[in-house]
Structure formats: C-alpha cells, structure tokens
Amino acid sequence: MDMMRFNDFYLRLYKGDAKQDGPAILEDFYTLWREAENSGVDAESLREEAKGVLQRIVAKDLFLLAACEWIGTKGHFKLGKALAHEVSVHYLQQPELLKFALSETTEECATTVARRLCALDVPVAVSLGWALSMSEDLPPSQLIASTIAKVTNFLATEHPATCKRLLESKSSPFADSQVAQQIAERLATELNALEALPQLVELQMSSEMRRSFRYLRRSENRAVTEQAQGESFLADMFMLSEHFKYSNQVALEHQNDQQTVETIIPMFTQEMSVELPQTWIADPLLYGHMVMNLWKEAGQ
Known part of the structure; x- marks a missing residue:
C-alpha cells in the first residue's frame, strides 16, 4: 500500500470544511486505515503515518464525531487507541473540564464512548467532561444514569486528585451541575477522612530517600535533555x-x-505532573483487567 495517501488525506482534511465534510472525511479515513491494516502494515508504522491526520482531527474539533464513529459505533480498538493518544497529548495539561455537545448523539453511542474513553486512558478532563455532558444534554434514562455512575465512580477512585482539581476550577463549565457537585462532595469527604488518619513515622520518606529521589529527578532531566540534543x-x-x-x-x-x-x-x-491510576500503582494486572472489562461491557 502507498502510505503517501495519508499525506494526501491530510491536505484534504486541511482544506475541507469540518462541519460539512466531516462525516465523509472520517469514513474515508477509516476505510484507508482498514486497507492499510489488511495490507500488512504494522501498527507502529500505521500510527506514525496517520499521526498528522489524527492531530488535525483533534485540532479541528472533529473528535466528537470521530469518537462516536470509531470508538462507539465501530469499536475499532487500535484506531481508537491512536486517536486517544493524540487527544491525550493535546489535552494533557487541560486546566478545566471539556464540554461536549451531545444533544444530537444517540444514547447508545454516547454511553459506549463514555466507558471506552476510560478504557483508553484519555485525560480526566476529557472522560469526566464527556460523562457530565451526558447528564446535561441527553434525556434521563436508566442507561444514562448507570453509565454516568460507572464512569464517575471509576474516575473518582482512580484519579481523585485530578477530579477534585478540575471540579473545583472556577471556570468549570459544570459549576451548576448536580452530578459534578455530588462528586466534589464525595471527594472532599474522602480527603477529610484520609487526612484524619494517624500519620505513621515509619511510612515517611527519610532524608536519604529524599536525596535519592532528587538525584533520580536530576538524572532523568539530564537524560531527557541529552536525548533531545542528540536527536536535533x-x-x-x-x-x-x-x-x-x-x-x-x-x-x-x-x-x-x-x-x-x-x-x-x-x-x-x-x-x-500526571496522576497515575491508583489501582495501576498497586496492581497493574488488575487495572488492565478492569479497563478491558470497561471496553467489552460497553459493546454489550
């Protein structure tokens, strides 16, 4: 397969109208991706060739449409993972929750994407923002309520500090959301209970450990700088x-x-800094099983 077709597709995406041509462009890109997979192109090379197109999709606000089509409807894990990676890079240091316009999205698609975004480890600003957007834009139902509860409980458990910071942001688009307020109250209660626990001296970092930690940080910073200079x-x-x-x-x-x-x-x-999932820190195998179930349950 001629991989230069991805460059041609990038030019088409750059010149096209996202609102009018968005669905057709995404469908053609999905066809091109599947053709590359079927021709034997390895996953790493395919992601590298399609990187520019995926970045453009995220930058042109086509993520909502792409997520519903590729992650929700088609459930293509590799393409969804590549899209989630570019979204994670784009919104890595997002200071507030993202608001998505889901009023024209079907209930099944929105709930499926909500669960699978957690399985793809996108930034909390994206996954939590999607769940809270469902509570505001879609009519209430049992499926919506159960999905919001599942997603918010997962995020509040795995990323408590990040959720608390985003929910307490003064510019949050969900400041008046009842669901957001309930999550914030839960996190505040859990934090107060945690701070009330006795502090064990045996678990505190010693001066030698602090020096070693600072040395490791300096070594890591030096290695990153040397690598960047060596590749330039x-x-x-x-x-x-x-x-x-x-x-x-x-x-x-x-x-x-x-x-x-x-x-x-x-x-x-x-x-x-990025808060790592709490379960992944304690048991990476269990966390992998949890996110795998999130992806599979969404399609049932």
Whole structure:
C-alpha cells in the first residue's frame, strides 16, 4: 500500500470544511486505515503515518464525531487507541473540564464512548467532561444514569486528585451541575477522612530517600535533555548551551548606544505532573483487567 495517501488525506482534511465534510472525511479515513491494516502494515508504522491526520482531527474539533464513529459505533480498538493518544497529548495539561455537545448523539453511542474513553486512558478532563455532558444534554434514562455512575465512580477512585482539581476550577463549565457537585462532595469527604488518619513515622520518606529521589529527578532531566540534543541536527550548528549547576539566576551584560547594561534573569524549571491510576500503582494486572472489562461491557 502507498502510505503517501495519508499525506494526501491530510491536505484534504486541511482544506475541507469540518462541519460539512466531516462525516465523509472520517469514513474515508477509516476505510484507508482498514486497507492499510489488511495490507500488512504494522501498527507502529500505521500510527506514525496517520499521526498528522489524527492531530488535525483533534485540532479541528472533529473528535466528537470521530469518537462516536470509531470508538462507539465501530469499536475499532487500535484506531481508537491512536486517536486517544493524540487527544491525550493535546489535552494533557487541560486546566478545566471539556464540554461536549451531545444533544444530537444517540444514547447508545454516547454511553459506549463514555466507558471506552476510560478504557483508553484519555485525560480526566476529557472522560469526566464527556460523562457530565451526558447528564446535561441527553434525556434521563436508566442507561444514562448507570453509565454516568460507572464512569464517575471509576474516575473518582482512580484519579481523585485530578477530579477534585478540575471540579473545583472556577471556570468549570459544570459549576451548576448536580452530578459534578455530588462528586466534589464525595471527594472532599474522602480527603477529610484520609487526612484524619494517624500519620505513621515509619511510612515517611527519610532524608536519604529524599536525596535519592532528587538525584533520580536530576538524572532523568539530564537524560531527557541529552536525548533531545542528540536527536536535533540543528543543535551543533545554532545552539550553545551553558549549564549553571548551583545558580538560580543569570547575569547578562549587553552594550547599548550609551552604556553597558546588566540584566538579572531568574532561572526556573518547567515541570508537569500526571496522576497515575491508583489501582495501576498497586496492581497493574488488575487495572488492565478492569479497563478491558470497561471496553467489552460497553459493546454489550
């Protein structure tokens, strides 16, 4: 199969109208993906070739339509996983919950996608936002209520800190949602109960462990920097690195028309953190079984 067809498809997606041509574009892309799979293209190469198209789908607000079609209706796990990866990259540091317009989505499709988004480990801002959007946009039913309870309980159990932070955001689109308020109250109650437990000195990190932890973080940061510089063909030609190991600010001098000016620039690190699922930390095999059941149960 000619993999350059994905590049042609990207140009078509770039020039096309997402609202008018969206369904046809997604259907043609699904056909192209299946053709590549049937021709023997390995999964990693296929994801790499389709990466640009999937990124464009997420950026052009076609995720809702793609999720309903590929994850909900067709239930294609590999394509859904590739789409979920690009969504996770795009919304990794999303500061608030996402609101989805699900009023035109069928009940079966919306509930199926809600469960499978949890199975695909998309960011909590996406999966919890989808569940709360169902509670507001779709008419109440037993299926909707059970799915919302299942998804919100899973997310609140596996990602309590992230759920609490997103629900307490002042700009949250679900500030008036009764379901969101109930989840926030539950998390606050659980946190208070956890803080009321006695603190065991035996479980606290010793000074040696803290030093080792800081050393591991520095080593990891250094390894990431070295890898990035090694893979950049422009690094040796245009970049000059100066490392200040024990400094927290840099003094620079530059000459203007009248005098020499000294500028102090503070140094800081840029970090991000992601809360890992609680069950995965304790028992990865059990967590894998749980998310597999979420995917299978959604199709029943």
